[in-house]
Amino acid sequence: MAIRVNPTRMELTRLKKRLKTATRGHKLLKDKRDEMVRRFMGYIRRNKELREEIEEQLGAAMGRFAIAGARMGEAAVTEALLCPAREATIELGKQNIMNVDVPTIKYTAIEGGTDLPYGFAFTSGELDGAVLDMAALLPLLIELAEVEKTCNMLADEIEKTRRRVNALEHVMIPEMLETIKYITMKLEDNERGNITRLMKVKEMMVSENQN
Template sequence: MAVRVNPTRMELTRTKKRLQTAVRGHKLLKDKRDEMVRRFMLFVRRDKELREQIEASLSTAMGRFAVAGARMGSEAVSEALLYPAREAKVKTGQRNIMSVNVPTIEYVGAEDTADLPYGFAFTSGELDGAVLDLAALLPLLIELAEVEKTCNMLADEIEKTRRRVNALEHVMIPEMKETIRFITMKLEDNERGNLTRLMKVKEMMVADQQ
């Protein structure tokens, strides 16, 4: 590895200070990466729990829709569900996780999930159950969206931090150590050369005095 620096004591002092800063930054970045990975795994586990819960509930709801369609007819089911029961409202914001601003999505719709968009005269109980199942799923779906977005953003930041850690560990720090070694060797060579010249001058002066 070619080192192109001016081998002076000032450059040696400056490089040593840069090395200390790089080593300190490397440790901080490694700690940050490890903590982000820990939190990322928590979100991944929550994502898995939500997906399993939602898939099970969706399977039940779809089964009820199928039974309702068989009893009422698909046209009657579509007509009953033509208009929504109520408006779904969410509140969005941000929170900071290890210097990463991730979104927060909170469901703030009506707590009463008993509202149905149709009358009960010509509908089946299976349709009622399916609609209520889906209404209960809405907060979980919103939370799943928040968790998955958080996972994606943390994964991107973990990858960026990993690259910085690797660059410091395998490129910058070794280069600075090599630069320090190079400057130190050059300074020692210069000192030996100066000492040799002084000894020669002294020998010449002693020889002249004889």
């Protein structure tokens, strides 16, 4: 459907400039979308790797906790884990990916302390292994949170960019092309009409001069 405009040369020039800008914007948005999809796929692969690794290690740790609970009793396990172990800090930041500010989470373990905050006299080796497994899992869990949030934000931005690309490609640019064609045809019709009138005037003048 053509845009309703006055079929003038000034309007034709303005529309051609708009079309040029829209075409350039369409290309830039497509390039942005393609690059975001490429990076998004990288984060998706990392997300899958982290989930598989975490699920495997978490399953092993929970199995050890179950064995420790069976041997020591649930109350003894709970009591052994009451005291905090090593401290850590979390630093939140952000990085820019294709004009999308995604979060960064930096985990730093504070030196000192111990990974096993209890005595060994009344605890089992399975509890030691489970606690160490969970300590090793913490950096991976933090990275997974960062990667998943990045994936969600990139997915939202990719969808917004896709809608803009489609609007330009299937609505705005075709409408402008159709309108440019309409104005061009109108101007050509007007030009032919002017030429016809001029020829008739010339014929009339020639006829009058002959008489």
